[in-house]
Amino acid sequence: MSIIEELADEVAELRRRVETAEAILQLQDLKARYGELVDQRFSAGQVVDDDTLHMVSRQAADLFTVDGIWDGGPGLGRQVGRDAIANRLAQPTLTFARHLFMKPRITVDGDRAQGRWDLLSPCQREDGSSWWMCGHEDDEYARVDGVWLHSSMALTTVFLAPAGPGWGRILA
Secondary structure (H helix, E strand, O other): OOHHHHHHHHHHHHHHHHHHHHHHHHHHHHHHHHHHHHHOOEEOOEEOOHHHHHHHHHHHHOOEEEEEEEEOOOOOOEEEOHHHHHHHHOOOOEEEEOOEEEEEEEEEEOOEEEEEEEEEEEEEEOOOOEEEEEEEEEEEEEEEOOEEEEEEEEEEEEEEEEOOOOOHHHHO
16 A cells, blocks of 8 residues: 555545544534523523523424424423424423533434433422432434434433422522
8 A cells, every 4th residue: 555545544534533523512512502492491490481482492393303303201202393392392391490411422423423411400390399300311313404403312211309498499
């Protein structure tokens, strides 16, 4: 093999590695945007006004492919397609949540990727009770017209535990 061929192979490998690293960073940003949007449904321990709620729910749903799947597990249900996802997110079962996604494990294969994110979420129910939710989300992603989107997201709740006196005293 000539030096030119060796250099060409090395450049191709470096290009592949850079593209993978850039994709992982873009997927981390996608997940952060999703978390920010679903948390924007709440303010000061209450669900935001209807216009804001529908706007942020639509924006969160637009982070999915047209036929994307949002699976909240047995307690929250499964929705297919952006409209169904937006409608579900516009009907929160909580009055406060903060999605803290951590420890991403992401693999990229061309225009497809998979990821698992651990999730810790302080949350408050409509009755004012405060909870810690811990679980993970398993995601599949697709790059559509150069933009990474969720093709599916599935939540698994590991535990839900009461948070003592609660978040109300902080949120007031």
